[in-house]
Amino acid sequence: MDLTCCTLCPRECGADRTQGRGRCGAGMLPRLARAALHRWEEPCISGTDPSRGSGTVFFSGCPLGCRFCQNHSVSLENFGKEVSVSRLGAIFLELQAQGAWNLNLVSAAQYLPQVIEALDLVRGRLQIPVVYNSGGYEKVESLGLLEGYVDIYLPDLKFMDPALGADCADAPDYFEAASAAILEMVRQVGPPQMGADGMLRRGVIVRHLVLPGERRDSERLLRWLAGAVPVEDVLLSLMSQYTPCRPMGRKALNRRLSTFEYDWVRDIAQELNFSGYGQERSSAREEYTPPFDLTGVEQKEEGSV
Numbered sequence: 021m022d023l024t025c026c027t028l029c030p031r032e033c034g035a036d037r038t039q040g041r042g043r044c045g046a047g048m049l050p051r052l053a054r055a056a057l058h059r060w061e062e063p064c065i066s067g068t069d070p071s072r073g074s075g076t077v078f079f080s081g082c083p084l085g086c087r088f089c090q091n092h093s094v095s096l097e098n099f100g101k102e103v104s105v106s107r108l109g110a111i112f113l114e115l116q117a118q119g120a121w122n123l124n125l126v127s128a129a130q131y132l133p134q135v136i137e138a139l140d141l142v143r144g145r146l147q148i149p150v151v152y153n154s155g156g157y158e159k160v161e162s163l164g165l166l167e168g169y170v171d172i173y174l175p176d177l178k179f180m181d182p183a184l185g186a187d188c189a190d191a192p193d194y195f196e197a198a199s200a201a202i203l204e205m206v207r208q209v210g211p212p213q214m215g216a217d218g219m220l221r222r223g224v225i226v227r228h229l230v231l232p233g234e235r236r237d238s239e240r241l242l243r244w245l246a247g248a249v250p251v252e253d254v255l256l257s258l259m260s261q262y263t264p265c266r267p268m269g270r271k272a273l274n275r276r277l278s279t280f281e282y283d284w285v286r287d288i289a290q291e292l293n294f295s296g297y298g299q300e301r302s303s304a305r306e307e308y309t310p311p312f313d314l315t316g317v318e319q320k321e322e323g324s325v
């Protein structure tokens with residue numbers, strides 16, 4: 021992948037990353053905000069043992085850049101520290117040694133070549149499933165690089181209406197990209213495979229955050245998904261924790277989601293026979309946003325793999 025004219029993500033901004041940063045904030049070295057066990061993913065990803073969790077690596081920057089992002093210091097402001105590819109591989113092994121159920125790569129699209137290089141460095145030693153946790157704004161061609169590396173895809177499916185994508189993330193092409201990306205993810209890893217311990221070993225969990233005032237868009241997305249793939253080939257995680265964090269152009273996006281709106285969309289998911297996860301309305305809380313403080317990023321001494 022030529023990073024002197026980067027076209028990794030649908031932005032295709034053409035940045036020369038050997039000389040500077042792209043629109044997403046990415047340069048040549050992977051930049052991380054946190055690498056630690058995390059207990060706030062779906063139960064089949066985080067487990068229920070409080071001493072364990074998902075081994076999350078939060079990459080800085082994001083190709084999508086949603087205005088409502090709860091991780092905005094990382095995604096929009098690019099908080100983080102650059103590490104070598106060798107250090108990235110060492111971090112993967114450190115999370116495994118801490119008891120991570122899986123390695124959870126959060127918003128890594130802008131660093132795919134570096135992630136693949138790091139995974140190659142730890143091949144044979146990293147025994148846990150690799151989760152690719154994405155906003156869904158991906159190119160099929162780039163996802164193709166991950167075939168054989170990723171066991172579980174955890175994409176968002178955010179909006180269908182181009183105007184909504186434009187208002188929320190300056191991405192009127194969001195659905196076009198995300199819908200193709202999800203089909204590619206399902207093609208690569210197939211239907212969900214759950215271990216006897218209740219942990220997901222392989223498969224795709226599609227996450228949808230219901231947005232205030234936009235339940236009809238949610239309905240259209242769910243009906244598209246149910247028509248595009250057999251519903252038993254994906255798990256659906258229907259999320260309710262939208263929290264306004266900056267003024268939004270659409271009035272409804274400046275409030276929380278109502279119980280009525282969430283239940284309305286959940287009923288459609290049930291009617292369509294999706295399996296997966298819902299979210300209690302009381303969960304619109306800060307616990308979902310971990311402290312971005314470089315935990316696990318800086319090595320005590322030069323760790324190489």
Ligand code: SF4
Pocket residue numbers: 026027028029030031032033034035037041042043044045046083129130
């Ligand atoms: S990954 Fe970043 S640098 Fe590359 S095309 Fe997308 S926005 Fe530009």
Ligand code: SF4
Pocket residue numbers: 082083084085086087088089090091095096127154155156
């Ligand atoms: S895709 Fe996710 S990480 Fe990126 S800006 Fe949107 S909400 Fe934040």
